[in-house]
Amino acid sequence: MSISPNDPVTRIILGSGSPRRREILEALRIPFIVRIPQVDESVNEGEEPEVYLDRIVRAKLAAIHALLDEGERQRAIVLVADTSVIHRGEILGKPASVEDAEDMVRSLAGDTHEVKTRFLLAFTGEDAGIVPFHAETVTTRVTFRALSEEEVRDYAASGEGLDKAGAYAVQGFGASLVSRIEGSYSNVVGLPACELVVALRRHAQP
Template identity: 55%
Template sequence: MIDDSHPLLLGSGSPRRREILTTLGLPLRVAAAEVDEAGRAGEDAAAYLERVTLAKLAAARRLRQAAGAGAILVADTSVLLGDSILGKPRDEVDARAMLRALSGREHQVWTRFAIAGGDRADVAAASAPGLAEALHAETVVTRVRFRELDDGEVASYAATGEGLDKAGAYAIQGIGAFAVARIDGSYSNVVGLPACEVVAALRATGLLARFPLSLARSS
């Protein structure tokens, strides 16, 4: 159960995910679960995200006790342009290439998140076959369309460095909003974590007995 005495462990160093969970009022500890995020030959987006989130979950389990936390949440986000997975750009040149590819087109942002309970008992309660490490795992997809960007806009935005640590080389919550003409689906999913679906999953698994917790604290 998530409360002030048993905070949620976010197994991610992403400041965007931390901000989303903090805004939701969830007691939180943060410990980045470092794993190899390199794609494998022939691996599609669904398989990649499942593998990486389960690896992050395993890594976060080893950090939980030292962090003084109970339940665990991990996530990974990919940008898909057609069948191509766009991860974080290697450098500014790579960022410009990604932005040119996205210009004037629709792409998808996939975020997969996984939740584990406060102890190993959650293994037996896994929500579906193949999720023996998680109480709940889910992938949320948002469609995003960029307007046409000229070369000057691409170069100037890439030079800000804002998108260098983000899948697809842009930040919808920052300067990168200038490029986004339309979204279909969860906005927070594009930022890095689908808030609606995460809260619903925490409630469904019994890890949040009540929400918002601020109401529970004031009652």
């Protein structure tokens, strides 16, 4: 994958304020700049997870294009993503309070849920606007061990999961809650590293 910060064709614009996604790109040694879209991430009544994820990443893409200045609109690649925790068909977003976090962690304890990240890659250019060329949803199955009520309360009170979907951080102390992961670990953190690199390499091939 030939990606250089001086190559405008392969410059990456990360459309996310997530520090976890930035850390993943840094670990992959992919140069990028950050632009943060402002998007209403509320779930519509009865909305299926796959439909929700696709709607949100496309809204983020549109919001990012509106943020780019003239220089940034030269040919580059925009990366946007959204990660959702799905338990028994319900999308678990970020908890609104410590009590909400307790309810989420309690519901996940001793059970298996899915973490889905949909990421979208698009070309941007002054003439062509913004043109998606790759969209993919990656699913990981995560199993929590059984938790005591004290453990549920203590973890929620730590505040670690208050800004995260599902109210936990697998890359932090939340790892102690997880007994098994089936699939991509980085996907649970917020961006599927393997699938992203494969998509970028496919683009870079002549």
